[in-house]
Amino acid sequence: MNQMIKILVIEDEKNIRNFITSVLTSQKYQVIPAVTGKEGLSQAASRCPDLILLDLGLPDMDGLSVIDRLREWSSVPIIVISARIQEEDKVQALDQGADDYITKPFGNSELLARIRTALRHSNRMQTDAPLPNRPYHSQGLTIDFEKHQVLRNGTEIHLTQNEFKIVALLAKNCGKVLLYDRLIEHIWGPYSENDNTILRVNMANIRRKIEPNPAEPVYIFTEIGVGYRMAEED
Ligand code: CA
Numbered sequence: 001m002n003q004m005i006k007i008l009v010i011e012d013e014k015n016i017r018n019f020i021t022s023v024l025t026s027q028k029y030q031v032i033p034a035v036t037g038k039e040g041l042s043q044a045a046s047r048c049p050d051l052i053l054l055d056l057g058l059p060d061m062d063g064l065s066v067i068d069r070l071r072e073w074s075s076v077p078i079i080v081i082s083a084r085i086q087e088e089d090k091v092q093a094l095d096q097g098a099d100d101y102i103t104k105p106f107g108n109s110e111l112l113a114r115i116r117t118a119l120r121h122s123n124r125m126q127t128d129a130p131l132p133n134r135p136y137h138s139q140g141l142t143i144d145f146e147k148h149q150v151l152r153n154g155t156e157i158h159l160t161q162n163e164f165k166i167v168a169l170l171a172k173n174c175g176k177v178l179l180y181d182r183l184i185e186h187i188w189g190p191y192s193e194n195d196n197t198i199l200r201v202n203m204a205n206i207r208r209k210i211e212p213n214p215a216e217p218v219y220i221f222t223e224i225g226v227g228y229r230m231a232e233e234d
Contacts, residue, residue, distance in 0.1 A: 117174075167206060171230050
């Protein structure tokens with residue numbers, strides 16, 4: 001099923017490139033390898049990949065400028081591969097139009113989950129289909145967007161309006177990281193202060209209500225310094 005899907009891997013570290021290539025080819029994705037930013041950009045233009053994995057630390061140019069150049073003409077999903085030392089670049093990369101990121105070192109299941117999520121969201125955009133109105137289901141949690149209802153193991157959980165908005169937005173983007181700023185803007189509007197406190201307070205209340213153990217969340221994960229990510233559906 002993945003046979004027609006082409007993934008461009010722009011990564012100068014041979015070991016990581018080889019690891020990614022073997023994981024992806026085992027799942028029957030087609031891999032287009034590129035070692036430099038320049039090579040990646042030219043492969044992106046000539047081969048029209050369905051998704052791009054982009055290392056931020058490239059020998060010839062900054063990964064962030066690769067994103068800028070790509071976004072001038074393409075909306076292809078981009079997953080950034082970042083090292084720990086590039087924590088701040090991660091947020092910058094997402095701000096500049098990357099779809100998600102993965103931090104080194106990562107395993108094959110994490111890599112494949114990120115790719116599936118990014119492809120799923122990009123297909124939705126291409127077909128212009130509305131966000132799914134069918135309920136979200138994960139590990140006993142059900143979110144019904146039309147009824148504005150949240151159930152855990154059949155029991156209704158009462159959320160405030162803003163709490164529901166936050167949970168619904170995360171669920172509609174499940175598997176994908178959402179930046180703190182984007183969440184704040186979505187809930188409180190574009191002129192709201194970029195202060196995470198109110199979001200954190202809301203998230204603490206949401207977790208207290210929906211998580212079996214708020215200290216070890218299973219539905220909504222914190223990506224430190226970046227944002228939140230909701231668990232993929234079952
Ligand atoms: Ca590198």
